[in-house]
Amino acid sequence: MELVSSHPAAYDLDCYHVQALDGERRQEVRRHVESCDRCRAYLAELDAQREALHKRLPAQSFFGEVGKRAGPCAIRTSLIPAWGFALAGLVVLGLLAFFSWPAGTSVDEVRIMGGFQVHVFVERGEAVEQVVTAARVSEGDAVRFCLVSPRPAYVAVFFMEDSGKVSWYLPGSGSDAPLEIAAGETTLPASARFDASTRNERAFVIRSAEPFVPGEVAGRVQDAWRRAGSVDFSSADWLAGFQEVESVVFEKK
Amino acid sequence: MTSPLFPCNMALSEEQVVAAYERYGHLVLRRCRFILRDEQLAEDALHEVFVKVMKYGESLLDADAPVRWLYRVAERVCFDQLKKRPAKQEVEMIEQDTAGRGADPAAEVSDRELLVKFLDHFDKKTRRLVLLYHLDGYSQDQIARETGWSRQTVHKKLARVHEKAESLRRSLGIA
Numbered sequence: 001m002e003l004v005s006s007h008p009a010a011y012d013l014d015c016y017h018v019q020a021l022d023g024e025r026r027q028e029v030r031r032h033v034e035s036c037d038r039c040r041a042y043l044a045e046l047d048a049q050r051e052a053l054h055k056r057l058p059a060q061s062f063f064g065e066v067g068k069r070a071g072p073c074a075i076r077t078s079l080i081p082a083w084g085f086a087l088a089g090l091v092v093l094g095l096l097a098f099f100s101w102p103a104g105t106s107v108d109e110v111r112i113m114g115g116f117q118v119h120v121f122v123e124r125g126e127a128v129e130q131v132v133t134a135a136r137v138s139e140g141d142a143v144r145f146c147l148v149s150p151r152p153a154y155v156a157v158f159f160m161e162d163s164g165k166v167s168w169y170l171p172g173s174g175s176d177a178p179l180e181i182a183a184g185e186t187t188l189p190a191s192a193r194f195d196a197s198t199r200n201e202r203a204f205v206i207r208s209a210e211p212f213v214p215g216e217v218a219g220r221v222q223d224a225w226r227r228a229g230s231v232d233f234s235s236a237d238w239l240a241g242f243q244e245v246e247s248v249v250f251e252k253k
Numbered sequence: 254m255t256s257p258l259f260p261c262n263m264a265l266s267e268e269q270v271v272a273a274y275e276r277y278g279h280l281v282l283r284r285c286r287f288i289l290r291d292e293q294l295a296e297d298a299l300h301e302v303f304v305k306v307m308k309y310g311e312s313l314l315d316a317d318a319p320v321r322w323l324y325r326v327a328e329r330v331c332f333d334q335l336k337k338r339p340a341k342q343e344v345e346m347i348e349q350d351t352a353g354r355g356a357d358p359a360a361e362v363s364d365r366e367l368l369v370k371f372l373d374h375f376d377k378k379t380r381r382l383v384l385l386y387h388l389d390g391y392s393q394d395q396i397a398r399e400t401g402w403s404r405q406t407v408h409k410k411l412a413r414v415h416e417k418a419e420s421l422r423r424s425l426g427i428a
Contacts, residue, residue, distance in 0.1 A: 011389035015320045018276050050279035057296070059271045062278070066270065066303045 117148040134249040154178040156214035288331040
């Protein structure tokens, strides 16, 4: 027999079903549900719907489909949120400034292009390391970029293997427009994670006051590398003609 | 160089998106299905909702009421889809639904069904009112608290909505 005067709202039952009700209200709903066939049937229906959905659309394949729709760029699988990287970056910068500046460290500690600064960080396990010109990395390491611009600018970032193969970080493949950033500090969204490839790579940050076609700049960089012949990939000499491009090398362990 | 390509402006990690889908996905799908009345479109809307979760989901993690947050996103996605659906198709869908009911008096089209079918005929606030009352089962007092309207305003608006349902019913010749 049902001894209830009023049922919880369907919304409350929905929240109860996914443990999204707070303590007191949760207890009220729980007490009601224990004595109400109708509400128990409603919750059983939600259980069945959840089961059916997960059977038809398992989480991983659903995630893959959602990712495709969201657009291309580099995956972030770390649980460290974007602000975590930015905060870690600021801490690292602060420590560098605190310990290094009095010792007369050169301005190379911070990369500068006409007041535009590029800070590159590699996340390795729990540790975050700032990259100045080169870093040794291995599979699973993640890289993240923080830009500081004195004025609004357009930017794009891509990676090139020593084979000349380009992969895009920002904007994603197929996009012909750079990212517009405001004056100040911008931590680029998402991080790229290195795979098992043993090819050395160079990350390029293109920056301009005017809109540009990222693929065109990447094409010129590729051509320059092909023309460079037997020059060492880790040397930046072959990039001397690219004023609008800054880069760092990642050597694979 | 990297593992599969993914959105640049992804706010949540894969683990967080997957966890949100496993926990809330079926509720979101249910709501989309209710508004769109089409399994394929509802699944499509479910994907779109989680694209938004992926991009802007940081506020979902902070939300006091994550289910409400997701429902609002789902409603926006579904209403956008409804806008794309021609009004003629809406009428055809209602006619198809009612044709299958035969003379069964218990199968008359309820106000709730009719209103939900014609949600896109209402303004944004009224749509929420319809969903809160007819789908979420809120009382008029609860709606007043949720929307910030007085109870009297809620009552008047609901009365107007039901007049509209009656008018739709008459114009479509539905029992």
